[in-house]
Amino acid sequence: xxxxxxxxxxxxxxxxxxxxxxxxxxxxxxxxxxxxxxxxxxxxxxxxxxxxxxxxxxxxxxxxxxxxxxxxxxxxxxxxxxxxxxxxxxxxxxxxxxxxxxxxxxxxxxxxxxxxxxxxxxxxxxxxxxxxxxxxxxxxxxxxxxxxxxxxxxxxxxxxxxxxxxxxxxxxxxxxxxxxxxxxxxxxxxxxxxxxxxxxxxxxxxxxxxxxxxxxxxxxxxxxxxxxxxxxxxxxxxxxxxxxxxxxxxxxxxxxxxxxxxxxxxxxxxxxxxxxxxxxxxxxxxxxxxxxxxxxxxxxxxxxxxxxxxxxxxxxxxxxxxxxxxxxxxxxxxxxxxxxxxxxxxxxx
Amino acid sequence: xxxxxxxxxxxxxxxxxxxxxxxxxxxxxxxxxxxxxxxxxxxxxxxxxxxxxxxxxxxxxxxxxxxxxxxxxxxxxxxxxxxxxxxxxxxxxxxxxxxxxxxxxxxxxxxxxxxxxxxxxxxxxxxxxxxxxxxxxxxxxxxxxxxxxxxxxxxxxxxxxxxxxxxxxxxxxxxxxxxxxxxxxxxxxxxxxxxxxxxxxxxxxxxxxxxxxxxxxxxxxxxxxxxxxxxxxxxxxxxxxxxxxxxxxxxxxxxxxxxxxxxxxxxxxxxxxxxxxxxxxxxxxxxxxxxxxxxxxxxxxxxxxxxxxxxxxxxxxxxxxxxxxxxxxxxxxxxxxxxxxxxxxxxxx
Numbered sequence: 001x002x003x004x005x006x007x008x009x010x011x012x013x014x015x016x017x018x019x020x021x022x023x024x025x026x027x028x029x030x031x032x033x034x035x036x037x038x039x040x041x042x043x044x045x046x047x048x049x050x051x052x053x054x055x056x057x058x059x060x061x062x063x064x065x066x067x068x069x070x071x072x073x074x075x076x077x078x079x080x081x082x083x084x085x086x087x088x089x090x091x092x093x094x095x096x097x098x099x100x101x102x103x104x105x106x107x108x109x110x111x112x113x114x115x116x117x118x119x120x121x122x123x124x125x126x127x128x129x130x131x132x133x134x135x136x137x138x139x140x141x142x143x144x145x146x147x148x149x150x151x152x153x154x155x156x157x158x159x160x161x162x163x164x165x166x167x168x169x170x171x172x173x174x175x176x177x178x179x180x181x182x183x184x185x186x187x188x189x190x191x192x193x194x195x196x197x198x199x200x201x202x203x204x205x206x207x208x209x210x211x212x213x214x215x216x217x218x219x220x221x222x223x224x225x226x227x228x229x230x231x232x233x234x235x236x237x238x239x240x241x242x243x244x245x246x247x248x249x250x251x252x253x254x255x256x257x258x259x260x261x262x263x264x265x266x267x268x269x270x271x272x273x274x275x276x277x278x279x280x281x282x283x284x285x286x287x288x289x290x291x292x293x294x295x296x297x298x299x300x301x302x303x304x305x306x307x308x309x310x311x312x313x314x315x316x317x318x319x320x321x322x323x324x325x326x327x328x329x330x331x332x333x334x335x336x337x338x339x340x341x342x343x344x345x346x347x348x349x
Numbered sequence: 350x351x352x353x354x355x356x357x358x359x360x361x362x363x364x365x366x367x368x369x370x371x372x373x374x375x376x377x378x379x380x381x382x383x384x385x386x387x388x389x390x391x392x393x394x395x396x397x398x399x400x401x402x403x404x405x406x407x408x409x410x411x412x413x414x415x416x417x418x419x420x421x422x423x424x425x426x427x428x429x430x431x432x433x434x435x436x437x438x439x440x441x442x443x444x445x446x447x448x449x450x451x452x453x454x455x456x457x458x459x460x461x462x463x464x465x466x467x468x469x470x471x472x473x474x475x476x477x478x479x480x481x482x483x484x485x486x487x488x489x490x491x492x493x494x495x496x497x498x499x500x501x502x503x504x505x506x507x508x509x510x511x512x513x514x515x516x517x518x519x520x521x522x523x524x525x526x527x528x529x530x531x532x533x534x535x536x537x538x539x540x541x542x543x544x545x546x547x548x549x550x551x552x553x554x555x556x557x558x559x560x561x562x563x564x565x566x567x568x569x570x571x572x573x574x575x576x577x578x579x580x581x582x583x584x585x586x587x588x589x590x591x592x593x594x595x596x597x598x599x600x601x602x603x604x605x606x607x608x609x610x611x612x613x614x615x616x617x618x619x620x621x622x623x624x625x626x627x628x629x630x631x632x633x634x635x636x637x638x639x640x641x642x643x644x645x646x647x648x649x650x651x652x653x654x655x656x657x658x659x660x661x662x663x664x665x666x667x668x669x670x671x672x673x674x675x676x677x678x679x680x681x682x683x684x685x686x687x688x689x690x691x692x693x694x695x696x697x698x
Contacts, residue, residue: 068421079487079662110481110494111575132459138428145459146495226460 001025001154004211007218009131009149009225017129017214019207020156023048026117029154030090037088038078038112040101045093045119048159053090055081059097063246063255066096066136068144074104078112088113088151094120094167095127095255099142103133106148114150119159121171121206122256125178125213128153130221130232140313141243147226155210157203168201170256172291175209177237177263178216180284183331187212188287195290234333237325238262240311241347247310248303260288264295269338269346270326280329298349307347308340350374350503353560356567358480358498358574366478366563368556369505372397375466378503379439386437387427387461389450394442394468397508402439404430408446412595412604415445415485417493423453427461437462437500443469443516444476444604448491452482455497463499468508470520470555471605474527474562477502479570479581489662490592496575504559506552517550519605521640524558526586526612527565529633532680536561537636544639583682586674587611589660590696596659597652609637613644618687618695619675629678647698656696657689 005017020026027050030037039056041049042065046058057077059070078087089112091101098116105114118124134145160168179187190212191198197205217235224232242262246253264285271281288295299307311322321337328334338346354366369375376399379386388405390398391414395407406426408419427438438461440450447465454463467473483494509517528536539561540547546554566584573581591611595602613634620630637644648656660671670686677683687695 068417072417075486075493079489079492106495107493109492110483110496134459137424140428143428143458144424144456146455147459 001029005214005218007129007149008222009147013131013149013151015129015131015149016152018152018154019211020154022158023156026154026156030115030117033088033090036084036086037090038081038083039090039092040074040097040104041092042094042097045097045159048119048162049092055083059100061093061096063096063136066100066134068135068137070100071104071107071135074100075108078104078108083108083112085109085112088115090115090117092117092119093123094118095123098123098127099132099134099145102131102148102150103135103145106133106146111148114148115152115154116150117154117156117159120163121160121168121210122174123171124155124210125171125217126174128155129214129217130235131225139247139310141247143313155207157201157206160201160206166254167256169292170254170259172198173238173256173258173260173263173288173293175213176284176287176291177235177259178213179287180263180327180330181220181234181237181333182216183219185330187216188330191287191291199291230335233323233335234325237327237333238264238266240322240324241265244307244310245299247313248299248307257293260291260293261295261297264288264293265346266324266326269324269342270328272342272346273326273336275326275328275334280327299347300349304344304348308343311343350378354563354567356478356498357571358496362480362498362500364478364480364498364500364502366502366504368560369503371507372505375503375505379464379466382437382439385433385435386439387430387432388439388441389423389446389453390441391443391446394446394508397468397511398441404432408449410442410445412445412485415449415483417484417486419449420453420456420484423449424457427453427457432457432461434458434461437464439464439466441466441468442472443467444472447472447476448481448483448494451480451497451499452484452494455482455495460497463497464501464503465499466503466505466508469512470509470517470559471523472520473504473559474520474566475523477504478563478566479584480574488596488659490596492662504556506550506555509550509555515603516605518641519603519608521547522587522605522607522609522612522637522642524562525633525636525640526584526608527562528636529612529676529679530569530583530586530682531565532568534679536565537679540636540640548640579684582672582684583674586676586682587613587615589671589673590614593656593659594648596662597648597656606642609640609642610644610646613637613642614695615673615675618673618691619677621691621695622675622685624675624677624683629676648696649698653693653697657692660692 001020007015039053042061044061089105091098131147131149134142137143242258267281267284270276323335350369356364388402391410393410438454440447480496480498483491486492591607616630616633619625672684
């Protein structure tokens with residue numbers, strides 16, 4: 001297993017990112033921790049392991065279970081297993097499992113050890129780095145959470161082998177987002193040139209893509225570890241639209257699809273506000289379409305009140321107005337408040 | 350209102366400590382925050398205010414309510430009041446209210462603003478500084494929590510005026526603990542010389558005592574903000590015994606009384622292990638007795654299994670053995686593992 005990156009976060013905490021050759025490689029690594037561990041899995045990720053670890057909890061999969069009840073189950077079972085402050089919580093699953101395990105580990109005796117082993121592409125490129133932990137609460141996505149960086153993240157491409165293509169493509173939405181935020185067009189070109197291999201989940205190309213994507217994320221979070229300087233919030237490009245759509249739809253659509261849609265809407269808004277030309281907008285929309293995303297979806301007139309209400313619950317609300325991340329160009333995000341009429345113009349059918 | 354101290358904590362966060370002349374002074378200060386606040390009180394502390402703040406929740410008082418249900422009530426009501434990340438949570442109450450509000454504020458959208466206004470002496474000298482937030486969970490005291498320093502702490506002696514003497518004396522246990530941990534004997538002498546004024550709650554002496562006590566705490570927490578270096582855990586002098594007693598008694602005894610008892614047991618253990626002479630032990634026991642604490646209480650033979658079981662849940666467990674803070678002298682704490690027989694020798698009737 002190879003350490004490829006170290007990311008320094010809040011309180012000087014460091015997250016080491018490892019790329020493993022295979023799940024067997026991962027197992028050898030985690031075995032070295034001995035008995036003082038506590039695994040959190042869901043019934044999907046559990047199938048990837050030869051056996052369920054002794055000290056563990058297996059949760060139901062899905063965003064609807066990313067709630068306070070599941071959080072309490074994790075903490076309660078960790079306690080039953082005799083976990084202490086020096087116990088290492090190991091999350092083995094997608095974003096829901098990783099976000100909840102990280103939150104539980106941050107709360108458990110005010111902070112236990114934490115290893116994240118993402119089993120979805122979305123989680124590899126999005127949830128593992130940056131220390132954001134969360135559960136959903138009363139319709140508010142990630143409304144309850146902490147900042148608590150994992151000590152280590154382990155990426156192993158073969159965890160994705162049983163992932164439905166729809167889930168895989170969810171992660172690609174975030175990768176494309178990172179391409180728009182990158183300081184150069186390297187990731188953008190990589191995505192254009194390697195489309196087939198990426199969609200075929202070629203192991204080497206996959207690791208390369210995840211690595212490049214995490215490098216972009218690393219840059220933003222190291223500059224603003226607690227999201228207090230406005231820099232890190234640029235990683236929310238497309239997300240304000242996306243979260244409102246997910247909330248309105250009761251999380252029946254996937255996060256990645258919502259983000260890809262939101263990315264399209266952010267490009268549209270950036271163009272309408274005169275920040276970018278139609279060339280960059282169309283290039284972005286084409287890339288999203290090439291990867292099979294539905295950028296043409298619009299909110300119906302009947303649904304718009306519930307969409308606007310979901311928007312108003314957004315965490316990025318400040319002094320009453322909601323700010324959106326828009327683009328002046330590749331790698332040039334900015335924050336801009338959009339009034340309700342501007343939002344409707346962009347999302348309405 | 351006068352700023353007397355600034356304490357630098359995890360992530361470079363700074364807690365400013367203010368001493369107010371009166372509650373009226375406090376009200377003027379908090380009014381300056383306008384509408385973007387959310388107050389958390391209990392039905393005891395609420396009586397100190399002329400009216401209940403508009404955006405607020407009033408909880409039932411007492412340690413039995415320091416649980417996940419109350420935590421959820423705070424978050425849920427904050428959400429109903431339209432709170433956002435830039436909302437300031439204001440805790441007005443004792444340690445239970447301050448600890449829970451701080452935890453809720455750390456979790457709310459991954460961290461809202463936080464002002465603590467302690468209304469008990471225990472909370473003034475113990476819970477407000479250092480960023481420890483908590484709820485109890487399944488018999489484990491403060492088992493779930495985060496590190497999240499308050500932006501500001503406001504001390505006003507008149508908040509204590511309606512406090513029963515029993516509650517007031519709870520805080521004195523922590524002050525005496527700080528006297529044992531202080532690098533000089535200034536606080537120890539202050540406590541001996543001002544016993545009457547302290548017990549009469551003279552405002553000026555009280556502020557002076559709280560200030561001196563917080564200076565001791567400041568020294569330990571700044572040297573070890575996340576309790577990872579072993580220094581900060583010295584503040585747990587007496588607490589390992591105390592927490593087990595509280596847990597065994599179902600939190601029917603007060604934290605301060607438990608701490609005073611635990612302090613006596615820690616002095617006894619330090620003497621039995623040959624770390625201190627009988628002189629210092631007796632001086633400590635006498636000071637505790639002079640302030641009216643029952644240092645002679647012992648665990649009955651029937652209760653000892655439940656006491657030992659409560660001990661085994663202690664957060665300071667590491668590699669299976671429980672470490673106790675003992676003393677080599679005033680201001681010279683150290684960590685030492687005690688085996689079960691040694692513990693029983695010290696606590697058994």
